[in-house]
Amino acid sequence: MTSIPLFKCCSCGRCCSQIRGFTSESERQFIEEYGYGKLPLIQLVPPQEMTFPLWDFEAKRFKEYEKEFNIDAQIKPSRGVFDLNSNRFIVFTYQMNTQDACPFLEENGKCIAYKTKRAFICHLFPLNRSPYLKLEENNYEGLFGSCHTLDQFKEKFNLNDKKTLIRQLHQSLGDSLLNAIQHDYIMEWSNNIIIELMKQNKIKPAVNHPYQFLKKRIQNSEHMDLTEFLIEVGFKTREEINQLIQNFETLTQAKEILREDKIII
Ligand code: SF4
Ligand code: SF4
Secondary structure, eight states, X not given: OOOOOOOOOOOOOGGXXXXXXXXXXXXXXXXXXXXXXXXXXXXXSOGGGOOOEEEHHHHHHHHHHHHHHTOOOOEEEEEXXXXXXXXXXXXXXXXXXXXXXXXXXXXXXXXXXXXXXXXXXXXXXXXXXXXXXXXXXXBOTTOBOOOHHXXXXXXXXXXXXXXXHHHHHHHHHTHHHHHHHHHHHHHHHHHHHHHHHHHTTSOOBOOSOOHHHHHHHHHTSEEEXXXXXXXXXXXXXXHHHHHHHHHHHTTHHHHHHHHHTTSOO
């Protein structure tokens, strides 16, 4: 296997200075086709206005940082399910609605929240948002973000063999890869949760309603975070949710996936 240099982030902050409009073409197409009411998960923000997604439990933390650092990051729901049973919007993800740069990025290029627990998306640079669990050989669109350090040896990665590529990414980028995989895992987990909740008649998602009508209804309805909703409807206890979030944040499932693939021991 070709030896890949160890990636060393110089903390220049460039990747945090452009958090808007980085949606890949395939993601944009998916959202256009299914995000506006054809599927239970409803998109509230058009692809060109999307910034970094924050899971509900991450958004909760960032709202605290807003107060702590006196920053208005305009954190708003970006994706969720409208439940016709309870007439509520269940928020899966939020996003910061600011200009191009992340509001937590200081003028000197440093992250003001660097010493705190941040979000998956903050840790996966220099990788880009991408479905790592579904990496298809020879189709690595949007795999790497724009990073001048990685650009110096990007061509050394073997794009012809998925297992070798994952091994090389882990060898060079370590936790960035784990964060990307974990982020994907949570995405799959949240999609499966919708199916489970429907099976147990705990939600009745609005599907195939005219989007503008639905959006208005969402704006006028009560909003509730997914994790809180799961507790309220008895799908999980608070202890289970806390444990789940802890497992997510310690990258437990990402490590298991790499262990199963024999990438790590
Ligand atoms: S990942 Fe790259 S662009 Fe982002 S801070 Fe590190 S070196 Fe800079
Ligand atoms: S919170 Fe910090 S690390 Fe995360 S995107 Fe913003 S500036 Fe970058």
